Structure formats: structure tokens, C-alpha cells
Amino acid sequence: MDWHWFLLTLSPFLFWLWFELIRDEALPIPLPRVTIRKMLKLANVKKNDLVYDLGSGDGRALIIAAKEFHAKAIGIEKNRLLVWLSRLIVKKNNLHDKIKIICGDIFDENLKNADVILMYLSHKLTQELKHKFKKELRKGTRIVSASHPIVGWKEIKKIRTGHFYSYLYKI
Ligand SMILES: C[S@@+](CC[C@H](N)C(=O)[O-])C[C@H]1O[C@@H](n2cnc3c(N)ncnc32)[C@H](O)[C@@H]1O
Numbered sequence: 067m068d069w070h071w072f073l074l075t076l077s078p079f080l081f082w083l084w085f086e087l088i089r090d091e092a093l094p095i096p097l098p099r100v101t102i103r104k105m106l107k108l109a110n111v112k113k114n115d116l117v118y119d120l121g122s123g124d125g126r127a128l129i130i131a132a133k134e135f136h137a138k139a140i141g142i143e144k145n146r147l148l149v150w151l152s153r154l155i156v157k158k159n160n161l162h163d164k165i166k167i168i169c170g171d172i173f174d175e176n177l178k179n180a181d182v183i184l185m186y187l188s189h190k191l192t193q194e195l196k197h198k199f200k201k202e203l204r205k206g207t208r209i210v211s212a213s214h215p216i217v218g219w220k221e222i223k224k225i226r227t228g229h230f231y232s233y234l235y236k237i
């Protein structure tokens with residue numbers, strides 16, 4: 067089989083893959099692990115804290131939270147391909163008792179049990195979450211947003227994480 071036929075045969079799969087990856091507003095660009103560690107430290111994540119990653123991508127923040135910070139972690143991700151991949155990685159790391167990945171939309175899940183919220187989303191989504199945070203989060207919940215501040219909220223601290231800042235808020 068020459069290359070043209072090979073690519074032609076694969077094209078429905080490649081199209082599906084492309085569609086799955088680009089249809090979201092917040093592109094599935096993962097944060098560097100070093101940035102995630104800084105964000106978790108910024109939020110002062112402690113053993114048994116429940117950490118949510120909103121738009122958990124390949125699950126790397128959940129893995130680091132569970133493995134290195136001994137936290138429990140829940141990811142919410144609407145891209146089915148990434149949900150499948152991240153669940154596979156969690157299984158390989160034997161962390162299924164500490165990590166849960168929900169396949170769905172951030173806005174459909176109640177966040178009331180969170181101790182810490184991590185997010186690396188678009189500017190627009192970050193602002194749209196304000197109302198949900200006010201309604202659902204308990205007093206004392208820490209939120210760390212990478213790259214985008216929550217407009218109108220005063221951050222407790224901001225730190226440089228690579229090319230951008232990460233912002234810490236407390237409810
Ligand atoms: C920039 S990536 C960040 C991935 C991961 N948190 C990390 O830091 O490596 C944003 C992720 O949010 C997901 N996403 C965007 N909007 C979402 C929504 N409304 N509900 C659930 N996931 C969403 C995207 O599919 C993408 O995987």
C-alpha cells in the first residue's frame with residue numbers, strides 16, 4: 067500500500083481526532099508539570115485535600131496532586147478522547163482509589179466538596195465560572211487559575227509560572 071492510500075484510509079480517524087481536539091474553546095494544551103507543582107504549592111495542598119482540575123486534559127495535574135501531595139483528585143473533562151487517555155494513565159499509575167475523572171461539562175458538576183480548584187481555561191470560561199464559584203464553593207476553598215485572573219476578584223497572591231502568572235483566590 068503506498069502512502070496516499072494509507073493516509074486516505076486513515077483520514078476519517080484523523081478528522082475525528084482533529085475535531086475532538088479543536089472543538090473546545092480552551093484548547094487541550096497541557097501545563098508543564100513544573101507549573102502544576104507550583105500551582106499546587108501556591109494553593110497549599112495538603113494530604114487528603116480534595117483537588118478539582120476543571121478541564122483536566124490528560125490528567126497530569128490529578129496525578130501530581132495524588133502522587134506528590136497525597137491529595138484526592140477529581141478531574142472534569144468534556145473531551146472524550148482525553149477522558150479515555152487520562153483514565154488509562156490513572157489506571158497505569160494504580161491511582162484509581164485517589165483519582166476520579168468525570169466525562170462531562172464543568173458547568174454540570176457541583177463543586178461543593180472541593181478544597182482546591184485548579185484551572186487553565188480560556189479567559190471567557192474563567193469569568194463565566196465566577197457565579198458558579200460564588201454559589202457552590204465552601205468558605206476557605208482555594209482557587210488557582212493559570213494565565214487568566216478572575217476579573218473583579220482580588221487575588222491573595224500571584225506567582226510567575228513560566229510565560230504567565232498563576233493567581234490564587236480564597237472564597
Ligand atoms: C488548556 S487545557 C488544560 C488541561 C489541564 N488542566 C492541564 O493543565 O494540563 C483545557 C482543558 O479544558 C477542557 N475543557 C474546556 N471547556 C470545558 C468544559 N466546559 N467542561 C469540561 N472540560 C472543558 C478542554 O477539553 C481541555 O482539555
